[in-house]
Amino acid sequence: MSFSSRVPTEVLNSSTSIVAYFSMEIAVRPDMPTYSGGLGVLAGDTLRSASDLGLPLAAVTLAHRQGYFKQHLDADGNQTEEAQPWSPEALCAAEDATTVVMIEGRPVTIRAWRHDMKGVTGKIVPIYFLDTDVDQNDPADRILTDRLYGGDSNYRLRQEAVLGIGGAYILRALGYEPVVYHMNEGHAALLTVALLEQQLGERGLLSATEQDYRKVHERCVFTTHTPVPAGHDRFSMEQAYRILGDERSSLLERVGGVHEGLLNMTYVALRFSRFVNGVAMQHGKVSREMFPDYAIDAITNGVHAGTWTSQPFQGLFDKHLPRWRQDNVTLRYAIDIPEVEIEQAHSQAKQTLVDAVAQRTGVRLDTETFTMGFARRAATYKRADLLFTDPQRLIEMAHKFGGMQIIYSGKAHPADDPGKAKIKHVIELAKELNSDALRIVYLENYEWELGALLTGGVDVWLNTPKRPYEASGTSGMKAALNGVPSLSILDGWWIEGWIEGVTGWAIDDHDDETGESNSLYEHLEQVVLPLYYEQPQQWRRIMRSSIALNGSFFNTQRMIEQYVLNAYFPEKRVIGAPVESLEAVMSR
Known part of the structure; x- marks a missing residue:
């Protein structure tokens, strides 16, 4: 039975998606060099299975116009790199909606390119590639969505502002009202700030209360992928205040996003997520040791069969x-x-x-x-x-x-x-x-x-x-x-x-x-x-x-079903029921 038959008709007929999936990299197809390795391939496989199963979901990533890199090895084994430019214009559809995010004191306009991933049953998951190569942007900002994992830590933090804050706002501009936001690794953690801003409206971040935090907390899911401490994105507070601004940086300090004097994106995501998981049983154990103050579950990865x-x-x-x-x-x-x-x-x-x-x-x-x-x-x-x-x-x-x-x-x-x-x-x-x-x-x-x-x-x-x-x-x-x-x-x-x-x-x-x-x-x-x-x-x-x-x-089909039951909609799960009861779970 296809997954689509397990989702209420009113959800399937809605113009909005119920799950928003954010990832810095997504392997969509071989001729789109928008990934570097395992994280991006996993993200692509996740979305392929979501479309196969008919799960209403929309994904957000960056365009990475220059790709990751093409590797060359000489006879002695020395590696050199070559850019892999690709054209979103040729492989995606332009969206009319744009949004503006203040980054390093400048307004940065962000547009989106849509690529539809079609599953075996014909269901579609839209993937939105965020792009700052817009005429009105400062030259330094036009290249923010050029390179995957390119540049220094300033470039990385600015990219993460585009992905997290810009991504949350572009979805709203496109008419989406997700009930679940899934952060695939800490790169997207700043979306929690955007959700809080949207919730507070004119009140401003400085007025946020614990009740406001809880409302964001109830909408967010976070998957951590690395057991290596150095693999978690960290930035100096000077960078945070300069790039994100005083109000956002002050909020991140206040909610516990700063660890050992550094803005730590993993701690930001942990603070605002109601469900957190490692990507294998053993990784869940390691993550709980790394972050003992947080409840961390495990959903083992898979691949798209x-x-x-x-x-x-x-x-x-x-x-x-x-x-x-x-x-x-x-x-x-x-x-x-x-x-x-x-x-x-x-x-x-x-x-x-x-x-x-x-x-x-x-x-x-x-x-x-x-x-x-x-x-x-x-x-x-x-x-x-x-x-x-x-x-x-x-x-x-x-x-x-x-x-x-x-x-x-x-x-x-x-x-x-x-x-x-x-x-x-x-x-x-x-x-x-x-x-x-x-x-x-x-x-x-x-x-x-x-x-x-x-x-x-x-x-x-x-x-x-x-x-x-x-x-x-x-x-x-x-x-x-x-x-x-x-x-x-x-x-x-x-x-x-x-x-x-x-x-x-x-x-x-x-x-x-x-x-x-x-x-x-x-x-x-x-x-x-x-x-x-x-x-x-x-x-x-x-x-x-x-x-x-x-x-x-x-495989990612089993993995997605575990996310639905354990992370996305646990309140709809029949306690003690086997995974095969997913149809009943989703139709309740």
């Missing part, structure tokens, strides 16, 4: 599970798909990946050789080089079992020199270790389409973050949809998705990298490679279990 399932597997699921796109839980019944058909679908996806590697690099990999994938944002804590702690042991394994192929990819933020050094190190090692038995390639410019090729075509997905810095991770979820098991550190989502030898394998926890790398080698040498090369029937069984057990759960 229809987007990240490779073409061969889409065809296979269409044949055996024809309603899988409308109802992702149906993937549970993949356990009944003949194993040989799963193997055939994966072989086709692997061939597509091998062909793409050859086209991009000139390196021709072998479709029969065990192939492992590692593709993540090139942050140091993700430890792309953990696999090479003992290179000689890796070489010996490759010779012993008849070959091993490893495909890497990932961008480092332009200002992240340690991350760039990790990329360079892996590429240097690849050149040093490459042989007939061990082939290592690093593919430049990791993005949407390359990510789909990798998660669909490798044999095992490798993930080696330093605990507990993996909030969730979603690449392994994409792999699972394609019958690709994970070999991973027990952090983020993998704590929930791991069943040893059934959905993949867990690298043992150790206090030192030597112990963890040794566990990684032992798993490869004693379990993974012998299974792949010597027990193909058992390998096929693991592939099938990965789809049925992980693909059916770690």
Whole structure:
């Protein structure tokens, strides 16, 4: 049953949306470079599932006219960046409504471009891209919506004012009256200030009372994504007063948005949200330790099944599970798909990946050789080089079992020199270790389409973050949809998705990298490679279990339903009722 049938008719027929979703980045489609990585991809997958399910929702983000960046890697592994300009005029519809926000003492006019995301049932989620490239704006303000995560902290705070304050006001100008505002990370926290301003009207922020705060509090939901303290946006109070103005900054101080002398966007969002969640069970625990004064729940991330399932597997699921796109839980019944058909679908996806590697690099990999994938944002804590702690042991394994192929990819933020050094190190090692038995390639410019090729075509997905810095991770979820098991550190989502030898394998926890790398080698040498090369029937069984057990759960359809029941409309939930009662819940 589609989600739209579970929503009251008067809501579906309304010209307004009931949920407003704010995110600094959203991966809408491959030719719109409006995202940098996991946060944006998650946001896009969330909206795709919302449209599939018919949830009345509108999304707000920034235009990012210059995109994130296109990555170039030279022969020595040095990263350089190139802008990725795109044209909202070509891919979106212009809205007539505008709004004006005072930023750094200047009026900044903000307009919006609308892009409609259509779901499998034809339902639409509108996405509004805010744009300050308007003639009447000061030149310094016209570029505020140019670059995703570009510029200094002054640029970032001004952007966050555009997103949060400007976004809340543009929705009102467009005629929306949301009952729920969902902040996807703290970048959008300033929308709470705008909601308070709208509520107070002519009274002004200085007149706000605890009752006024509570009214905003009842409308806001906040998802935090990072377990790293430095990952939470913080600004000096000098910046706050200069950029946001005296009245807004004074309010933020008064309500507890200042922590350790800095304006902290996470604390602003926490203060004004009635529901707060981390993005995996473990991340919820870590977040509660970081912010012990606040109640923090957990809703584990997912991925959009229809987007990240490779073409061969889409065809296979269409044949055996024809309603899988409308109802992702149906993937549970993949356990009944003949194993040989799963193997055939994966072989086709692997061939597509091998062909793409050859086209991009000139390196021709072998479709029969065990192939492992590692593709993540090139942050140091993700430890792309953990696999090479003992290179000689890796070489010996490759010779012993008849070959091993490893495909890497990932961008480092332009200002992240340690991350760039990790990329360079892996590429240097690849050149040093490459042989007939061990082939290592690093593919430049990791993005949407390359990510789909990798998660669909490798044999095992490798993930080696330093605990507990993996909030969730979603690449392994994409792999699972394609019958690709994970070999991973027990952090983020993998704590929930791991069943040893059934959905993949867990690298043992150790206090030192030597112990963890040794566990990684032992798993490869004693379990993974012998299974792949010597027990193909058992390998096929693991592939099938990965789809049925992980693909059916770690998707944004399930995630959205949890948001509806636990975060958006908890007052309508039937206590003790199973998730399947969502139709009854939403029609009450």
